Amino acid sequence: MIVGLGMIGGSFAKALKERGLAELYAVDRREGELALGVSTGVIDYPAELSEQYIAQMDVIVLATPVRAMASVLADIKPYLAEHTLLTDVGSTKGSVVEAAVSVFGHMPANFIPGHPIAGAEKSGVLAANSQLFEKHMAIVTPVADSDPVLVDRLHRLWRAIGADVVSMDVEHHDHVLASSSHLPHLLAYTLVDALANSDRSQDVFKFAAGGFRDFTRIASSDPVMWRDVFLANKEATLATLDQFTARLADMREAIEQGDGASMFGVFTRAKSARDHFLRLLEQRTIAPQKDTSSVSVSVLPASVIKGEVSLPGDKSLSHIAITMAALSKGVSQLTNVCLDNGVRVTIQALRDMGVVIETLSDSSLRVHGVGLRGLRAPIAPINLHQSELSLHVLLPVLAGQPFQVSVTADDPLLNRVRKDVFDLLRSMGAELAFEREDCLPVKITPAVSKTLSFSLDGASQKLIVSAFMAGLFAEQGASLACAPQGVTQIEVLLQRFGVHVTRSETTVALASGELISADVEIVADMYSSAWMALLASLLPGSELVMTNLGLDARAFAFFALLKQIGADIEMPEKGVSGLYEGQVVVRFAELSAFQLSIEQTDQLRTLLPLLCVAAAYAKGQSRMDGIGCLPYYHEDRVLALVDAFGLVQVNAQIEAGCLRIDGSVPQGGELDCAGDQYLALAMLALGVRSKTVTQIEDCQTLLEEFSELDAQAKQLGLHCSVAQ
The missing domain is CATH 3.40.50.720 (NAD(P)-binding Rossmann-like Domain)
Structure with a gap:
């Protein structure tokens, strides 16, 4: 009935x-x-x-x-x-x-x-x-x-x-609905009534556009029903109305005082909250659809790399710079930012926590900092989606804030054990609650850490990023144990935002204190610049100028090794920051075989796929020791590349942890990078002088992360094409 x-x-x-x-x-x-x-x-x-x-x-x-x-x-x-x-x-x-x-x-x-x-x-x-x-x-x-x-x-x-x-619960329902349903109806009725009784009512309604229509649509609802609703839910409605009128008074004052920053902050947070609501609505109304398409990239032999190029900003540094600008006092302007999907995840998370981030162009942002512990509790769990870097940059930041927060993600980040980064959060004093131990999703209850002491020996580059971000929140400073090496790009970036960083033979120390806003140009992505340099070295007739490099010790070691084995490279001098900043010129040259010690292999582990390609074209047999001592994901890349070498008839073998590669001319053919962007770039380099066309399958991730590949390839003369 x-x-x-x-x-x-x-x-x-x-x-x-x-x-x-x-x-x-x-x-x-x-x-x-x-x-x-x-x-x-x-x-x-x-x-x-x-x-x-x-x-x-x-x-x-x-x-x-x-x-x-x-x-x-x-x-x-x-x-x-x-x-x-x-x-x-x-x-x-x-x-x-x-x-x-x-x-x-x-x-x-x-x-x-x-x-x-x-x-x-x-x-x-x-x-x-x-x-x-x-x-x-x-x-x-x-x-x-x-x-x-x-x-x-x-x-x-x-x-x-x-x-x-x-x-x-009944009481919770009435308060939630007073905010989400009852108050909007009250505002719509009141606004229409106020405007209808104004001196300019005819013109108001005559010239009102879609926004007025959409906002006031619910004022056409049944008046009797809504009168009864407000009388029946009086207490919850009044509490919500008081909260709204207080915020409305703040907005009136901001307009009166010409306080654009406060207004922009409210508008940004409101947009973020509404976007979150629309995402929830979309999840309820649209079944998820998986993209099953496969993208391949083919490279034709006999290309030539010529010209001057300013490479996209380093992805990891983009995440860090945006986050540090958000945690600073004042307004920062960031240029040459890599705005790939992962960086956008970090931006959205910060916006969800009240940070105003203006997009000025395809690669520049203006960030209105809120202070080291000035983020606001988000209205919903922070979703890291599929961004590994967002996870490593944001988790320690969230552990340093004055509110409890839940963090989730999409596959493949969900339910994957990450004991290393969660141990770091525990060392900050944070309490963690999991559905499955050391896996996302997680609820973080922060605690203020007095000091932070953490060892970076054997740590991945992403965990090193996490440790530096965690060090910002130690009230009496942080000490990070590390292997002897030169100044890193992260340390230089920290100093740009006012962090006092000191390095000894075995440690990096971060002093406590507030961050200061800064205008920063993000230097070129290290792997992309190394890949471009390798292409120019391999292709006869090439002369490449890269204008925005900032080489740290690891990147410098790669370029220095190329130069040592015969590459024609002009590199900048070391600057006052400790980085080799400025222009790098690379021309074609024949390469000779080389040997890497266990220590060198470990230092250059991120760039090993490119060094393997250099060895494939070098004269003689190259040898790299310590492959079996690498973290599994670096070793897996090398093993995958060794399999690819067999397909293009380059002799490569691993025995007792030592990789030997005989230089020759690759045959070409069809290779599969298994969705790994670093392998994809190495395989493209492997095909640039092969005897036939080389086609690399499963390049979706590469094109997402290196969105300008097509344009830059055409600009510089690299003959490659994308097919789906």
Whole structure:
């Protein structure tokens, strides 16, 4: 039985009717609505609130105005059977429970309140829509004494007509709905009424555009229903209204004072919150679709690399610079930023926590810093999606903030053990709660660490990034144990933002203190610049100028090794920062075989795929010791490349952890990089002078991470093509 055959009650009935789930009766004080309900097939029979009908019902749904609830319940009470599920669809629940208690003397175990989050500004049974509840939330609000069997039945009933069902406490429901539904309706009614009674009302409505129409659409809803809603949910509505008017007063003051930064902060946070809402809505209404397409890149032999190029900014440094700018005091401008998908994940996470980040161009940002511990608690878990670098940069930052936060991700980051980075967070004093130990998702409860001491020996480059970010939050400074080497790009970047960094033979020390905003140009990506240099060295007639390099000790060692084995390279001098910054010129030259010690192999492990290609074209046999001592992901890349060498008829073998490569001319053919961008670039380099065309499969990740590959290849004369 549906009591109240309006738009909601009628839609509920019609949804059940079309699915053949129930025999439907309806009660309504308007006889015309009942007649229309029968004639249009929404219900089967008209009924009355009498013993004849009520006693035989399996389910009774109250779709009446909330202020009429007590009267209807009093009519139903004498004939209501214990087995009958009694529920409602009202948008306030506290008043419904109060009405039930006033009529029955207690909350009946078979009365389970509910509320579908769906509707329209139309009313009456002719507005009934059988699809109204599809992919919309339906909230069930049982109380302590509710019959669990009937609670389950109500869940199944809503699911049967397409709703996503959740349970919620009555009081929590009323406060949530006061914010998400009741307040917007109140604002819409009040705005339209205020403008309608203004001196310029005719022109206001005449020239109002789509924004006014969209915002005020809900002011066309049933006035009687909404009057009753506000009276029934008075306390929660007033609390929400007070909160809103306080923020509105802040906005008025910002406009009056010309405080653009405050306004921009509110607008940015609001946009981020609404974007999050739309993402949730999209997840509910659209089934996820996986991209199963395969992208390949082919490279033709006999290319020539000529010209001057400014390479995209280093991806890792882009993540770090944006995050440090967000944690600084003041406004920073960042140029040559790599704005790939992963960096956008970091930007979105920071925006979700209140940071204003303006996009000035395809590679430049303006970041309004909030201070080291000035981030705000996000409205939802931070989603790192599939960005490894976002994970390593942001997790220690979140562990240093003054609020609890949950972090999740998409496959393949989800449920993957990451003991190293979570051990780092534990050393910061953070408490961690997992669904599966040392895996995302995680809930982080921060604690202020006095000092931080952490060993970087054998750490991955990403964990090193995490350790430097964690060091910023130690109140008395941080000491990071590391192997002797020159100044890194991360250390230079930290110093640009005012961090005092000192390096000894075995440690890097970070002093505590606030970060200071800075204007920073991100230097070129190390792997991309090394790859370009290798191409120019291999291709006869090449002369390449790279203008924006900042080589640290590791990158310098790669270029120095190329030069040592015959490459024609002009490199900049070491600058005051400790980096080799400036222009690098590379021309074709024949390369000779080389040998790497275990220590050199470890130092150059990130760039080993490119060195393997250099060895494939060098005269003689090259040898690299210590392959078996590398972290598994670096060793796997080398092993995959050795397999690729066999396919293009280059002799390469690993024995007792030593890789030997005989220089020759590759045959060419079809290779698979297994979605690894670093392998893809190495395989492209392997094919630039091969005897036939070389095609590399599974290059989606490469093109996502190196978005300018096509354009730069054409600009410089590299003959490669993308196929899907």
